[in-house]
Amino acid sequence: MAAEDAPPAPRRPEPSRAADEPSRPAPPARTRVVLAEASRRQQHRAAGAHTELAQQTRVGEALVRGLVRAQLALALQLSAVVMVGLGGLPWLFAIAPAVGRMTVLGVNLPWLLLGVLSFPFLVAVGWTYVRLAERNEQDFTDLVQRPEH
Amino acid sequence: MGNDLVVPAIVAVTLVTLAIGFYGLRLARTTSDFLVASRVVSPTWNAAAIGGEYLSAASFLGVAGLILKYGVDVLWYPVGFAAGYLALLLFVAAPLRRSGAFTLPDFCELRLGSRRLRTLATIFVIFIGWLYLVPQLQGAGLTLATLAGSPYPVGALVVAAVVTANVALGGMRAVTFVQAFQYWLKLTALAVPAIFLALQWQADGRPAVTPPDGPTFRTATTVVVEHRAVLTLPDGQNLEVRPGDELSFAEGDPVPEVSGVATGATDWLLPSAAGSDDRGLFATYSLILATFLGTMGLPHVLVRFYTNPDGAAARRTTLVVLALVGGFYLLPTIYGVLGRIYTPQLLVSGQTDAVVVLLPEAALGAGTTGRLLAALVAAGAFAAFLSTSSGLLTSVAGVISTDVLGRGSVRGFRLATVIAGVVPTVLALNVSGLDVSQVVGLAFAVAASSFCPLLVLGIWWRGLTDAGAAAGILVGGGAAVTSVLITVLGPPLTGWPATLTAQPAAWTVPLAFTVMFAVSLATRRRSPADVGRTMLRLHAPDALRL
Numbered sequence: 001m002a003a004e005d006a007p008p009a010p011r012r013p014e015p016s017r018a019a020d021e022p023s024r025p026a027p028p029a030r031t032r033v034v035l036a037e038a039s040r041r042q043q044h045r046a047a048g049a050h051t052e053l054a055q056q057t058r059v060g061e062a063l064v065r066g067l068v069r070a071q072l073a074l075a076l077q078l079s080a081v082v083m084v085g086l087g088g089l090p091w092l093f094a095i096a097p098a099v100g101r102m103t104v105l106g107v108n109l110p111w112l113l114l115g116v117l118s119f120p121f122l123v124a125v126g127w128t129y130v131r132l133a134e135r136n137e138q139d140f141t142d143l144v145q146r147p148e149h
Numbered sequence: 150m151g152n153d154l155v156v157p158a159i160v161a162v163t164l165v166t167l168a169i170g171f172y173g174l175r176l177a178r179t180t181s182d183f184l185v186a187s188r189v190v191s192p193t194w195n196a197a198a199i200g201g202e203y204l205s206a207a208s209f210l211g212v213a214g215l216i217l218k219y220g221v222d223v224l225w226y227p228v229g230f231a232a233g234y235l236a237l238l239l240f241v242a243a244p245l246r247r248s249g250a251f252t253l254p255d256f257c258e259l260r261l262g263s264r265r266l267r268t269l270a271t272i273f274v275i276f277i278g279w280l281y282l283v284p285q286l287q288g289a290g291l292t293l294a295t296l297a298g299s300p301y302p303v304g305a306l307v308v309a310a311v312v313t314a315n316v317a318l319g320g321m322r323a324v325t326f327v328q329a330f331q332y333w334l335k336l337t338a339l340a341v342p343a344i345f346l347a348l349q350w351q352a353d354g355r356p357a358v359t360p361p362d363g364p365t366f367r368t369a370t371t372v373v374v375e376h377r378a379v380l381t382l383p384d385g386q387n388l389e390v391r392p393g394d395e396l397s398f399a400e401g402d403p404v405p406e407v408s409g410v411a412t413g414a415t416d417w418l419l420p421s422a423a424g425s426d427d428r429g430l431f432a433t434y435s436l437i438l439a440t441f442l443g444t445m446g447l448p449h450v451l452v453r454f455y456t457n458p459d460g461a462a463a464r465r466t467t468l469v470v471l472a473l474v475g476g477f478y479l480l481p482t483i484y485g486v487l488g489r490i491y492t493p494q495l496l497v498s499g500q501t502d503a504v505v506v507l508l509p510e511a512a513l514g515a516g517t518t519g520r521l522l523a524a525l526v527a528a529g530a531f532a533a534f535l536s537t538s539s540g541l542l543t544s545v546a547g548v549i550s551t552d553v554l555g556r557g558s559v560r561g562f563r564l565a566t567v568i569a570g571v572v573p574t575v576l577a578l579n580v581s582g583l584d585v586s587q588v589v590g591l592a593f594a595v596a597a598s599s600f601c602p603l604l605v606l607g608i609w610w611r612g613l614t615d616a617g618a619a620a621g622i623l624v625g626g627g628a629a630v631t632s633v634l635i636t637v638l639g640p641p642l643t644g645w646p647a648t649l650t651a652q653p654a655a656w657t658v659p660l661a662f663t664v665m666f667a668v669s670l671a672t673r674r675r676s677p678a679d680v681g682r683t684m685l686r687l688h689a690p691d692a693l694r695l
Contacts, residue, residue: 061681068688072609075239082235086228090433093420100221100420110420114224115482119475122228122235126468129239134461137690144693 067140071133078129086118154524155296162334162528163311166535169326192462194329196469199453201332203230203444203470204477205281205537206288209335209530211586212478214501216485217492220417222429225436226586227478233444233593234474238467241445243460244608244687251455252548253448253600260607262677263615266622271552273599273626274448278545279573280633281447281592282538284585286577288502289534291585295503296527305577308531312538313570316546317563331536332473338529339480342509342522346487349512356490359418364404364493372396372494380497381406396497404493417489432652436590439654443593446600449540452547459691484508502585506530545569587651591633598657599626602665608687610669611680617669625661629653 093100093110102109208230215223250256254270257263286305293304315327350356356367374394381387388405390396398404444450457463488495488504491512495501506526513519543566550565599622606613606621632653635642642650649656669676677683 060685064681064685064688068609068684071688078239079236082232086232087434087437090225090420090430090437094430097419108221108418110221111224111418111482114221114228116479118228119231119478122232123468123472123475126235126238126471130464130468133243133464137461137692141690141692 063140063144067136070136074129074132074136078125082122082125085121089113154520155527158524158528159293159297159531162531163307163535165330166327166532167311167315169330192457192466192469194326195453195456196466196473197332198326198328199450199466199470200473200477201328201330201335201532201536202449202453202540203474203537204332204335204533205589206285206530206533207586207589208477208481209339209533210288210292210502210505211589213481213484213488213505214495214503215586216482217488217495217504218501221420222433224482225433226440226590227481229437229440229593230444231471231475231478232441234467234471236441237445237450238464238471240605241608242454242463242467245451245604246454246457246463247460247687247689247691248683249455249686251452252544252551253446253451253603254548254552256451256604256607257615257618260677260683261613261615261618262679263619266615266619267552269619269622270600270603271548273595273622274548275545275569276630277446277592277596277599278448278541278548278569279576280595281449281589282541282545282573283577284588285534285538285541286573288585289531290577291500291502292506292527292530292534295500296506296523302578305574308534308538309570309574309577312535312542313566315535316539316542316570317566327539328536331532332477334532335529335536336477336480338525338532339477339484339505342526343480343483345518345522346483346508346512350487350490358486358489364489364496366398366400366402366404366493367491369400370398370494372398372497374498378407378497378499390497398494404496407496407499431655432648435594435648435652435655438658439590439594439597439652441597442601442658443595443597443654445604446596447592448544448548449537452540452544461691481505487512542566542569588637590652591629591636594652594654594657595626595629595633597654598629598661601658602661606662606665606669611684612669612673612676613665614669614672614675615677616672616675617665617667620668621661621665624664625657628660629657632657 089110100108100110104112208227212223212227212230215226245256248256248259250259253274254267257266257270286309289308290301290303290305293299293307294301372395374390374392374396377389377391379387379389380396454463454466457466484505488501488508492504492507495504495507506523509522509526510519513522546562546566546569549569550561554561554565602621602625603618607618632650635650639650641647
């Protein structure tokens with residue numbers, strides 16, 4: 001019922017506004033008339049970082065390079081964690097066979113490490129990456145959208 | 150073999166798959182719906198769909214079979230299959246989604262603006278897709294032959310026909326629902342029997358997995374040999390067996406040593422040691438490299454990323470996939486380990502790929518529980534064949550319809566699906582001696598040596614040029630393809646040549662990266678003029694809407 005009552009209410013002002021509008025001493029829609037040349041020059045000099053990015057200026061390019069470098073460094077650091085944590089295992093088992101013979105709770109250590117623990121480890125690294133990568137992007141967004149003064 | 154519940158279970162899975170496909174078809178109205186699910190698939194659905202598509206016959210059957218046969222060294226297969234998604238997450242997921250590329254050839258054109266490179270990528274997509282499809286169809290043929298006693302071609306043909314029809318009629322939207330459903334089905338089909346198996350193992354008084362005197366037969370068993378091998382009997386006598394030979398063992402008899410199989414406890418239980426065998430270590434690292442880096446280059450994996458709304462969602466979806474896939478891979482190990490106790494005859498017959506489907510009845514007996522669980526596992530196995538084949542077929546067909554036929558229409562896509570489905574079916578019917586997991590591993594190696602460097606360098610390095618990319622793909626990917634052809638079709642090799650061709654990734658991946666890097670440096674002038682704009686598009690946060 002309430003839902004059926006609702007629509008007419010907002011509808012009413014609409015026609016009246018539509019009727020009013022032509023008669024009102026119309027506040028002219030804001031239009032900015034700027035010479036294309038002037039506008040382009042102005043943006044080059046003082047526009048915000050957002051425009052710098054969109055227009056591929058040198059500043060914008062430097063910003064993007066910084067972001068790409070930060071994200072790549074993050075990805076490489078976390079791959080290094082996996083390379084040592086998982087990639088080191090075959091080598092470790094090979095040079096120190098005693099490690100492979102150790103048992104934990106009756107299960108041989110290599111079975112436990114590879115068959116069970118490697119999966120939560122991978123998820124944990126992935127989770128860390130998503131958090132840190134999103135933080136990098138947030139920092140970048142804040143930098144770009146910082147109000148100019 | 151006499152399980153009368155298996156065929157109904159498989160039929161049910163197939164019918165449900167088709168039903169969901171047609172339900173999706175009713176929802177798909179536009180070409181965009183049809184091809185890329187209109188990009189409105191939620192991350193959870195999408196993640197389950199990606200997981201469902203990814204867990205193939207190799208994961209469902211092959212991993213457990215390998216563990217039964219070789220032990221701890223092959224645990225790197227499931228670890229690598231899961232870790233591939235981490236590499237994808239770290240280096241590819243978000244930028245690739247932002248690039249707007251639907252397929253790998255699209256990415257080549259977007260990033261490097263080269264039609265010729267696009268054609269080269271198309272050839273590799275089709276090669277990898279078909280290389281990956283053949284073992285799926287074979288797995289279907291073997292499973293149905295093992296469980297229902299049907300001739301080998303029946304299973305392969307059934308899966309090929311169902312999948313082709315479903316992809317051609319339902320498109321991607323339908324496939325998304327089907328795949329998500331099949332992830333959960335596959336997980337259930339392995340998890341529920343695994344619980345029963347563990348309980349049965351407890352009830353049997355926890356028999357040792359690696360008894361000091363080697364594995365023994367728990368019941369009187371007759372083994373029909375499927376693969377040629379040399380058996381070493383307990384009295385030290387060597388016996389050469391050929392496919393079709395029948396051997397009988399009494400209860401409590403020790404399992405003979407089988408050539409090429411880790412029958413002894415230490416081989417199976419402990420990682421390969423240093424010094425004695427450098428090749429073992431090389432093969433392990435090669436496998437790690439292929440699976441870690443190959444996942445991102447598989448055509449059916451990348452297509453999925455387009456269905457995420459933006460880069461951040463693609464990242465989150467990938468993380469969920471990593472968790473789903475990792476959870477699944479805890480299970481095959483249980484089957485491989487318990488298979489040592491309950492189905493040692495598979496070591497002798499060589500049919501280790503069948504351990505997952507045979508174990509429930511072997512451990513729990515042929516009572517109602519055992520038969521029900523066996524039917525459930527068979528249903529899961531069929532879900533694996535259907536879903537992976539659907540995904541592969543969708544992506545191969547997508548590439549054929551846009552790049553070979555040159556039409557973007559629904560009818561063109563349907564025609565392409567039929568073409569994409571017929572070729573691997575014919576191959577699967579004519580080649581039956583291939584090992585499921587080995588072929589899948591080779592597909593990973595080819596993907597890791599061709600598309601992985603292309604994606605990683607293309608996304609993170611401004612200096613990549615079309616000439617560099619093409620050279621890297623041709624040299625690295627070409628070396629991997631040659632290794633595949635030698636392994637599959639060539640004469641049997643021994644020693645280092647065998648290792649280098651059977652596990653090529655450790656030398657082909659660095660080769661591809663080096664060539665791609667060096668040739669790009671040498672052809673620096675060819676770097677596309679709009680590389681700055683492309684980098685901005687790939688890496689700028691979605692919130693900025695640039």
